[in-house]
Amino acid sequence: MSVKLKNVIETISREKNIPEDVIEKALRDGILTAVKKEFKLREKDAVKIIFDKEKDELKVLIKKKVTPFVEDETKEIALEEAKNYDPNADYGKYVYVPLNLEDIGRIALSVAKEVIAKKVSKVERDILYREFKDYEGKIITGTVRRFEGDDIIVDLGRIEAILPKEEQIPKEKYKIGDRIRALVLKVSKENTYPIIEKGKLKRVIKVFEPPMVILSRTHPNFLKKLLEIEVPEIAEGEIEVKAVAREPGERAKVAVYSKDKNIDPVGVVVGLKGSRILNVSSELSGEKIDVIEWDEDPAKFIIRALAPARAKKYRLLPREKRIEIAVPREELSLAIGKNGINAKLAHKLTGWHIDILSEEDFERIQKLPSK
Template identity: 50%
Template sequence: MVKGALQKLIEQVAEEHDLPEKVVEKALKNAIAIAIKRDKKIRDNIEVEFTDEGIKVYTVKRKGNKKLKFPLDISPEDVNRIAAFAAKEEFLRELEKAEQERGFLEFKELEGEIVYGIVRKVLENGDVIVDLGKIDAILPKREQLPGESYKPGDRVKALLLEVKKVRGEPLLILSRTHPNFLKKLLEQEVPEIREGLIEVKAVARIPGERAKVAVDAKEMKMDPVGIVVGLKGTRIQKISEELGGEKIDVIRWSDDIAELIRRALAPAHPQKIRLFPYEKRAEVAVPEEELSLAIGKKGINVKLASKLTGWHIDVLSLKDFEKLEELRKKENEGEGEKSSEA
């Protein structure tokens, strides 16, 4: 049990830093142990105890599974002198570590959620250091939307993509380009998604340019697309603005893969679909005048439809689709004749 001045110090610091007293006590003990090792040039592990009589210091050695403690030959005056120094120097470092660890554990639970922060620094490579309050995170250049720029003091909303430790130090990575960022924004904006009435089944994005979202409703009578888009597009427009004007197509999910592909290629209107399940590939026929619409500028529309459905999609004009079908029939007939001759 810690008594007297040390107890008061621990209580005061715990209150100031909003940390549990046990954490502060451990930090103080670590700080004193580090300072003693440095001052006395000791290599062995040191353990510090707080008693009614004062601070006790032991060297610690292990023999098998046993931990052996030996009192350190050091005067109380020396211990107090070093402890006073440690309280000023090492203790602050240890407290910082304790606060960082608590922040790490708290944010580990928020992994995959949206967080808010303030830009603290912009690095030369374009990465952004974001202050999340208790801990810093990094928004890498690759996870920023095209054309975005930041300066210290800017507010940031992002997905907490990953929380891990690298060489013992916490590393929090943010993203504004990940498909789940759009999914979480939809959850924030659409109460019916939060309540579980509407489910976001799939999301595909080309960050900053365009996205496709497939949604489904538990009740068939519900119009999930209309609900997600909002009256006059207000809900989806708000999300689009957060994503730098990214255009968002919302379609209704279908368990029928051919129908899902058909919907995913909107605004084009596919007329025929041929599936190759073993290749997870589809050939889709659209009217000649809709060919460029189905493919999209720089192939974006068909690329997003492929990402959304998980199938490779080849878009053809109706004329070419039918020619290819006829060619395959002839090939099959030819193979049949060969088999008969054999």
């Protein structure tokens, strides 16, 4: 069989964005598999595929044994005919004989197409995986393509990603065609992704064909990456984001720090008249963002994290990683926050368990005899 392949390889390579040598190998493997199946050939070297790039020809050769009595024409050949392909042919030896296109049946050609398609598809998926794996942990922009239940399918150009319901800001609503920015949370070669909630498996997302790209607009790192985009001093390393805690769409706290004592990290991140933090807040549907200066002293850091409430006294319990903080009685609700959000975010941000008490209760507990 002699087939012109150069144009075929170049076309597929261009359409699929796959190297030409990979396409060539897929074509070789597909034809090899089909011919072996068609002629029931099991030996490893029963078929040879030769691609002459100068002549732009691909030849398929079948190994045949030279025998005085030909019983199976697919595996045996008469000496006189064998000498046409190898002048040194002799009984008991083998020669490789070119296969004509007409000798390959429809089923074999179908098998060849199937093998080629699978191999090209696998290579294409591997390339997509490597490409989008580099985006993991970064922000990407796409277009809302469709909805599958409460999950949003986002078109990223060469691949579709999933923004699960659990990774969406609750009050946000989208329609098909909307532009959307999100954090690339996970890129996986698997076709399933487990949604874990409170330590338990809630559900499993499935795709027909990997790689799977999972997006998030609720992850703390989405806010962190937005700040890197908005605040050059963070991107350049002059200011470090030490910690982020969020209640998506409602409120967030960000701890920032600078080694340079001449830099006010909070002021720089907030921006002139709050312009920088307002831009980030707008991207998060109005999520209120408190920017706090990080301190290596846990007590100072925790007290700042509870702002706008004013802590009057505190008692640090390092072994339990717990702190008791006294605030004026009239500021208790402010320190705790609506539905406990302020205290909850301060805990997430600092990693410490925080007991918020009125000044009176703080003094009373302090006077109680120790056990």
